[in-house]
Amino acid sequence: HVPGGSIVEAAVMENYTRVAIGVVYLIFPVTAVPEALYGMGTAAAGWGVSRWQQWMYDEMVDTLYEGTEFEKSGEQWKVVSITYQNPGRSKPETVTAVDAYKLPELCPAISNILLPQVREDPTIAMYHELLLNTAISDGQSDIPVWPRKYRNLSKYGEKLWAEYAEAVRTTTRRFFVGVIEELEKRHAFEQGEGQKKLREIEQEIGCSGPLIELTGNPSKDRKAMEDVISNYEKLKQVNAEIRKIHDRWDAFALQEHKPSCSDYSIRTNLEEATKSLAEARRAVREATVGVEEIVGRQRADHKTLKPAVAARIGAVVNPEGSSERKRYISEYREYLDSLRKQPAALEVRIMGPDTICQGKPFSFVAVLDREARDPRFDWKFEPDGNTEGLNNRKSSKVEWKPLEPGTYKLAVYAELKDLKTDWVRAVKTVKVLAPEEYPQPVVGLSAPVDRIDPGEVLPVTAITTSFGLNGENFDRYFWSVNGRQVTASAENVFYFDGRGYEGQTAEISVYARTKDNYHSESSTRIAVSPNATAGPLRVMITPETSELTAGERATFRAVVLGRSAGGDLRLQWSLDDTVIGNGDMVIIDTEPFAGKSFTLGLYALQTEADRIIFEGQVTRTIKVVREITSLGLKEAKELVDNVPKPIKEAVPKEEAEEIKKKLEEVGAEVELK
Structure with a gap:
C-alpha cells in the first residue's frame, strides 16, 4: 500500500484501464475521493448486512433453544x-x-x-x-x-x-x-458443565484464583468459557503432537508450551505452540530432503535421519541470531558434510510404456532415488548413441516420436552436480509397432433388459470389450436412436426413454472415439411395449450370482429402470432384513456366512419433493460355500499329481457328502472313509 502500488498491481494483471486511473489518482489525489467514498459505503453496507444476518442467526438459536x-x-x-x-x-x-x-x-x-x-x-x-x-x-x-x-x-x-x-x-x-x-x-x-470444566483446567494449570472473571451476563460468560475451554483443548492437542516429534527424533530443543492462570496466557501459548509445531514439521521435511539428496530415499532410515532432524528442529525453534540457533545450524551442516564424504551411489530408473506406436509421441521419465536440486540428464539410444526423434533429452522427461518400427534400447544417464557423483544409467527396452499392428479398443453395448414399457428409462452402457495399446480407452461417446444422434458426452451410459417409441423396436447405437480420433461402433435393439403398464419400479441386482465362495468380498450394483416422470432416485440395501447402506453399490464380506445363505435386498424410491411417486424392490438369496481346501496353486498341483491322496479329514458327514458331489461333478473319483 505505497503510492503507486495499485498501478504496479494493475499492470501485472494487464488491466491497463486501471493503470490509467491509478496514474490520475497519483497525480491528482482529490479525484480518488468519490471512489474512496463508494468503497467506504460498500464496506459499511456489507458490515451492516453481516451484523443483521448474525442477529437473525442468534434469534433463531434463542427461539429453538426455548x-x-x-x-x-x-x-x-x-x-x-x-x-x-x-x-x-x-x-x-x-x-x-x-x-x-x-x-x-x-x-x-x-x-x-x-x-x-x-x-x-x-x-x-x-x-x-x-x-x-x-x-x-x-x-x-x-x-x-x-x-x-x-x-x-x-x-x-x-x-x-x-x-x-x-x-x-x-x-x-x-x-x-x-x-x-x-x-x-x-x-x-x-x-454447570462449563464451570465444572473450567475448575478442572484451573487444577491442571495450578491456579490459585479463578481463571476468568465472570460478568454476570449469561451470554458473555458462556462465550468466554467456551473460548477458554476450546483454546485449552486445542493447546493440549498441539502439545501432544509436539511431544510425539520430541520423542521420535530426540529433539530436546522442542518443548511443550505451558500456560499460566489466565485466558490471555492460554491463547498466546496456543498461538506459539501452533507456530512451533508448524516449524518443527517443516524442519523434519527439510532435514529429510537434505539427507535424501545425499544418501537416497532407501538409505535414509530413521537412524540416519535422526541427527539431522534434531539439529534442524533446534535451529528453527530457537530465536534468530541466538547462540543456540547458530550452534544447531553448525551441527546440521557438519552432519550433512559428514554424509557427503561417503555419498551413496545414485540410482535412476525409467518410467514409461513398454510398447508404443510408430509416428506417435510418447513420454518417458527418469526417476531418481532421491530429491535433487541440480540433477543432469542425457537421453540416447544404445548401443550406437543415436538421439534421433528424442526431444528435451537433457531433462528428466523426454518425448520420443519413433520413425521406424522395431525394438529399441532407450537409455538415460544421470548425475548430481553438487555431490560430484559419477554418471549412472538406466536402460529400458521399448517395442515400436507399425500402424497395421496397433491394437485398438473395441466398444460393445450392455443393457439389463431387452424390453421396456413406455415411460421406463433404461440405462444402456458402452463397455470397452478390448483395450488399445497401453490400456487406451474411449473418451467421447456419440449416442443415436434409430440412426438419429440424440446426445454426446464423456459418460459411457445413455438413458433411453421409451416414450415416443411405443410398439417399436428401437436401435440404440454408440460411436465411441479415442483422443486420437480412432472410433469403434456398436448397437443393440430394445423393444418398447405398445402400452405402459402400472406397476412398481423394475429393480435388479448385478451380477446375477446365487453362489459365492467364503472369504471373498463380493460387490453388487443396483440397476433401476426409473420412470420418465422425473424426481430423485433413492436406494437402500438390506442384508437379512437389516439396512446396510445406500447408494448404487454395496460390498459384502462373505466370511461370516460360510456354509450358510443370506438374503440381499434392494429397495428403490423415485420421489418428487419428498413425495413417493414410484417404488420397487428385489431380493436375492445367495449361498456361501467353503473352499474344499486352502491350498495354493503349487500345493494343489502336487496333490493332483499324486492321487490317491486324502483331500479333507475329520469333517462332518454332510460336508463330506457335499465335497464328494462337487468333485464328482468335475470328473473326479472320490471315496469317503
Missing part, C-alpha cells in the same frame, strides 16, 4: 426433540433428534437464515459456476428461488442441477447440525 428438550448421554447433553413454530401454521410442531437435521426443509424460515452460509460454501459455488457454462444453460433464471434455477438446461445440465440441489440440501443440513451442537453446548453451560 423449545428444545435434552437428555444426559454419558458426559454430554444431547437433543431429544425440538418444538418449533412454523410461520403460517397455527400449531407448534415437534421433531425428534433423529429427524432434527431435516428441520431446515420443514421450516423454510430456518433455511433462509442459513442461506448466506450455504451460498458461500465452496461446493455450492462450484456447481453454480458449472451451471452458468453456456454449453450447459442459458444462464441463471430471474425467478428468485433457492436452489437457484437455470434457463434451458441441457440433459447433462439437468443431471448436474439435480446433483446441485442435493448438495444444497446436504450442505444446509450440515450447517444445521452446527446449530444443534450450539444448542447442546448452551444447555451444558446452563447445567
